[in-house]
Amino acid sequence: MDTPTNLVDKPVVPGDVVLDLSTMANQTIKLGAGLRQDCDTISAMKAGKLRLSKPNKYWIESSQKRYVPCVEDTVLGIVVDTKPDNFLVDIKGPNLAFLPVLAFEGGTRRNIPKFEIGTLIYARVVKANSIMNPELSCTDAGGKAAEFGPLKDGYMFETSTGLARMLLSSPMCPVLEALGKKLSFETAVGLNGRVWVNASSPSNVILVSNAIMRSEFLSGTQQRIMVEKLMDRLQ
Amino acid sequence: FPVVEGVSIHNRFTNLKAPTLILNPSVPNLPRASEKPFASSPPTPPTPPLRSPSSSGALRNPSKHLLEKEKVSESRVSNLSQLALLWILPPYCLLSNWAGMRAMGMDRLDGRNANQMRPLTCSRNLLHRAHGSARWSQGDTIVLAAVYGPKAGTRKGDDPEKASIEVIWKPKTGQIGKQEKEYEMILKRTLQSICLLTSHPNTTTSVIVQVVGDDGSLLPCAINASCAALVDAGIPLKHLAVAICCGLSETGSVILDPTKVEEQKMQAFMHLVFPNSPLAVLPEGSSSKHDEPFEHGIITSVTHGAMPERGYFNCLDRGRAASAAISEFLRRSLQKDGS
Numbered sequence: 001m002d003t004p005t006n007l008v009d010k011p012v013v014p015g016d017v018v019l020d021l022s023t024m025a026n027q028t029i030k031l032g033a034g035l036r037q038d039c040d041t042i043s044a045m046k047a048g049k050l051r052l053s054k055p056n057k058y059w060i061e062s063s064q065k066r067y068v069p070c071v072e073d074t075v076l077g078i079v080v081d082t083k084p085d086n087f088l089v090d091i092k093g094p095n096l097a098f099l100p101v102l103a104f105e106g107g108t109r110r111n112i113p114k115f116e117i118g119t120l121i122y123a124r125v126v127k128a129n130s131i132m133n134p135e136l137s138c139t140d141a142g143g144k145a146a147e148f149g150p151l152k153d154g155y156m157f158e159t160s161t162g163l164a165r166m167l168l169s170s171p172m173c174p175v176l177e178a179l180g181k182k183l184s185f186e187t188a189v190g191l192n193g194r195v196w197v198n199a200s201s202p203s204n205v206i207l208v209s210n211a212i213m214r215s216e217f218l219s220g221t222q223q224r225i226m227v228e229k230l231m232d233r234l235q
Numbered sequence: 236f237p238v239v240e241g242v243s244i245h246n247r248f249t250n251l252k253a254p255t256l257i258l259n260p261s262v263p264n265l266p267r268a269s270e271k272p273f274a275s276s277p278p279t280p281p282t283p284p285l286r287s288p289s290s291s292g293a294l295r296n297p298s299k300h301l302l303e304k305e306k307v308s309e310s311r312v313s314n315l316s317q318l319a320l321l322w323i324l325p326p327y328c329l330l331s332n333w334a335g336m337r338a339m340g341m342d343r344l345d346g347r348n349a350n351q352m353r354p355l356t357c358s359r360n361l362l363h364r365a366h367g368s369a370r371w372s373q374g375d376t377i378v379l380a381a382v383y384g385p386k387a388g389t390r391k392g393d394d395p396e397k398a399s400i401e402v403i404w405k406p407k408t409g410q411i412g413k414q415e416k417e418y419e420m421i422l423k424r425t426l427q428s429i430c431l432l433t434s435h436p437n438t439t440t441s442v443i444v445q446v447v448g449d450d451g452s453l454l455p456c457a458i459n460a461s462c463a464a465l466v467d468a469g470i471p472l473k474h475l476a477v478a479i480c481c482g483l484s485e486t487g488s489v490i491l492d493p494t495k496v497e498e499q500k501m502q503a504f505m506h507l508v509f510p511n512s513p514l515a516v517l518p519e520g521s522s523s524k525h526d527e528p529f530e531h532g533i534i535t536s537v538t539h540g541a542m543p544e545r546g547y548f549n550c551l552d553r554g555r556a557a558s559a560a561i562s563e564f565l566r567r568s569l570q571k572d573g574s
Contacts, residue, residue, distance in 0.1 A: 020515075131437075
């Protein structure tokens, strides 16, 4: 078996050794999702593609149905329970997340928002490690609301994390661009694999949701063709 | 003296402890419900029924028994045409050991040689609600595995500093009994050794295994399916697990991936689970702490039946060689996009 010199941008499975630290001395390497350090080697924990962002960031790109919470991710959570100090929010991760009752713009003890069980919330992950429950916040780093908060009306559906990342990529992903040329709608995409769509009429909402759900494994041109076909059926 | 049914004759004579036995003395444990009545009092041994349980060890003339079996199975293919078969069949379901095969000279009922596995298929991401799912088939043995998790909370007795894995085995028919509990325990221990339990402390991952078809080599098929389902769900793993079933006949010859019929005829068979062979960017000849390559480890070994020590190690070697091919197949199927 020939040993590959470089596994970057190649598919790896759990157990593959992707970096040998004994040959790289005095370098700082940042490890992202899916990699772990095993004495002198870095090996993969998940199956996916190994990516490198120069100079020193390595991670494994893979798409799952569950979410691993990371700091500064924007997620869509569903309120599961309310406590005196925080709301318990489900973000499709291994643990329930806490959303402090005061983590809203201008939040004081006097104007605590009242969320029912089942409310959809767009929030930002503030603390996340594997041991504790993650913590969310509905303000950005400067304390402003910045579109965070509960989402009313519309329709929410679940996708894989890979599709959510594709929808949030810049330049804008082809399916959203093609839909935006003909229809007006608003979407909120959570990196935990939840997408919320709202439009003026239910048929538009259904059309946008279907287009997004079908676009996961299509290339750019295929996505545009699919959107055109859906539009033709509407008119 | 009317001969009515094989079973009743046997019972009657053993009860009376008659000195002269009508039956062939070297076939002591007949199946309880034998459909085949014996011919009237022959001193020569009757032909044993084709699907007798593993009493082959007690036969007086084992090679003769094998010869009879061969007559019923497909006609013996010459070595040359077997060589031709080698090149036609795809690599991952064919391994061959020429010297060994000529020495054994044994044909299997479905025409495979001793080192040949049944065709493997693996498909992932089949189930909509499960967080990870995989369907693994080896010939007619098909197993569907679904993974849910990680979910918050462990069960009462388990260590909260580690993730816990719970396995539910669902047989194709019938109620859940001791055999299923045994499979669950073996599967749980195997999966616990490949998962990184400290990456998600205080969580539970559930693995549900549904048997869709059972034609021998069921436990290895389930282990392969569960491993693929864990990868599909994104559970962090140390490495992959590759499982294989080896059967050992009384002559000492090893066959891989036996069918249900073959398993019942074997003197002993075992299920072996090895770690997969990883790709590594380590430089050639780097003398790491491991003196042996990684693939020489073994995760699980479950044996049924009595076998000599040499036979066990023989099976281990064959199984390890075959696991390299399965590991390559698993790697390729994991790299394809699931849809």
